[in-house]
Structure formats: structure tokens, C-alpha cells
Amino acid sequence: MSRQGQATHGVRQGRLGAAVRRWRALAGWLALGAAAPALAAAGFDCLIEPAQVVEVRSPVIGLVEQVHARRGDTIRKGQVLVTIDSGVEKSAADTARFRAQAEGALQLARARREAADEKARRMNELFGEEFVSAQARDDAVAEARLARAELKTAEENAELARLDHRQAVEQLNRRTLRSPFNGVVVDQYQYPGALVEAGEGRKPILKIAETQPLSVQALLPARYLPQVKVGTAAVVVPEAPFTRNIPARIAVVDRVVDSAAGTFGVVLRLPNLRQDLPGGIRCTLQLPDLK
Numbered sequence: 001m002s003r004q005g006q007a008t009h010g011v012r013q014g015r016l017g018a019a020v021r022r023w024r025a026l027a028g029w030l031a032l033g034a035a036a037p038a039l040a041a042a043g044f045d046c047l048i049e050p051a052q053v054v055e056v057r058s059p060v061i062g063l064v065e066q067v068h069a070r071r072g073d074t075i076r077k078g079q080v081l082v083t084i085d086s087g088v089e090k091s092a093a094d095t096a097r098f099r100a101q102a103e104g105a106l107q108l109a110r111a112r113r114e115a116a117d118e119k120a121r122r123m124n125e126l127f128g129e130e131f132v133s134a135q136a137r138d139d140a141v142a143e144a145r146l147a148r149a150e151l152k153t154a155e156e157n158a159e160l161a162r163l164d165h166r167q168a169v170e171q172l173n174r175r176t177l178r179s180p181f182n183g184v185v186v187d188q189y190q191y192p193g194a195l196v197e198a199g200e201g202r203k204p205i206l207k208i209a210e211t212q213p214l215s216v217q218a219l220l221p222a223r224y225l226p227q228v229k230v231g232t233a234a235v236v237v238p239e240a241p242f243t244r245n246i247p248a249r250i251a252v253v254d255r256v257v258d259s260a261a262g263t264f265g266v267v268l269r270l271p272n273l274r275q276d277l278p279g280g281i282r283c284t285l286q287l288p289d290l291k
Helices: 003-042 087-101 104-128 134-173
Strands: 044-056 062-067 080-084 176-178 183-188 206-221 233-238 246-253 263-270 281-286
Touching: 044 233, 080 206, 087 134, 104 134, 206 281, 233 263
Parallel strands: none
Antiparallel strands: 044 206, 044 281, 062 080, 080 176, 183 206, 206 263, 233 246, 233 281, 246 263
């Protein structure tokens, strides 16, 4: 074969090889496209976590009187977790309550005003009939004005006493720490007798996690972003030994795609009424409506 023929033959082989490579690449892309619905049906990896984790700190300075929940305990919203020594605050609240409920001064001021008003009315009538002098009438009117002012002062003092009582009760309540949600105690850092102080940087007493509901985090391929909306139905399947199908709905859809990974995040709220499902376990997220 001549050099020209060999060259022509080499070009043909090169073109044929390039065509084969293009067909193989196209077949690969077609295979990926065909596998996408299967991937959506099979599910995506996800992680079940507590909805939130909170460190319980004291809002006031004082001694820990009692810790009512220990590490691993299940807790309910509103449940008392910690009590701080409150002897002084209880006494202040009792005193304020007594003052708020004491109506003797107020009743006396009301009685004086009624008597003074009646006296002023009668003196006015007698003055009209010329039985009393103008000075006597004026003195009675002045007494009535003074009695009304004294009543107003007594009413204001009563309102201040009620406000003082409300404030004293609030100060007392601040020494009882309650759970803000349903969950579990993750850790305990302080014990009865410890001195606690207020402030974000201070040592916490407990760490608690919300487990009703739980939070499900997952990453989905970016191509599904147009189909996934808040409220999209889903099924969460926890890993063994907690495996079961749990219906859920998407609560958060990230609107920013990770360009390096080609994914976006979603968050679901997972009901856990019996609190038998722990946080920190893996799961599979199924989205049956994806195409």
C-alpha cells in the first residue's frame, strides 16, 4: 500500500474511532437519563436529627436547688427541669401579694369621699336656704375635693401594689426552668448545690434536644429542583432496627445549588409522637412524585 493509501486508511480508522467514542458517550448519557427515575424511586440518603438542641442556662444568679431531669430522660413541653433556690423571692412575692390584696386604705378613702360629697351637697342646700354661711359651704366643697384626691391616691397605690406583686411573681418564676419543647436530656453539667450565674457565656445546667418532631436533612440532585416544593409528599425510611415507612412533607427547600456537588438541600419535619425514634440515625428519603 502506498504512503497516500496508508494515510487515507489511518484517517478513516481515526474517524471511525471517534464515532465509536461519541456513540459510547451518548449511550452513557442515555443510561444515566434512564436511571434517574429509578434513583428517585429507590430513594436518597438522609439523616434524622433533633429539630433543635438547646443548652439550658439560668437567667438569674443562685444555687441549684434541684435538677428534675437527668441525662437520657424524656421530657415534655412545660415540664420543670431545674429549680433555683428562691426563699427570698418567695417571701417578696408573699409580701407583695398581701399588699395587693389589702383594700383597707382604699375602702377608707372611698368612704371618706362619699361622706364628703354628701356633706358638700347638704351644705349647698342649706346655703341656698340661708341656713349656713358661704364659708361653711366652701369648706365642705374643699373637703369633698380633698377626699376625691385621697381616693385617687389610694387607687393608684393599689394599682402599684398589684404591679409590684406581678413583678415579684415573675422574678420568682424565673427561678424555675421549664422545657420549651418535647424531647430528651442529652447531657447534665450542673448539680444541686452548684452556684449558677446568668449570661450566655456561663456554664449551662442541661443540654436538651427536641425530638418531637424530628428534622430530616437530605441532598438531592440539582435536576430535581424544579419539581421539589415546600409541601411535597415524601416517605422517610429509618435504618434498622427502626425501619418503617413514615409519611412526611418537605418543609424547607434550599434555593442555592452547590455547584461543586450539583446538589441542593431539603429539610423535612418528621412526626415522632411516641418519641421512640432517636436522632442521629441514617435514613432513606423516597419522593414518589419525582419524574
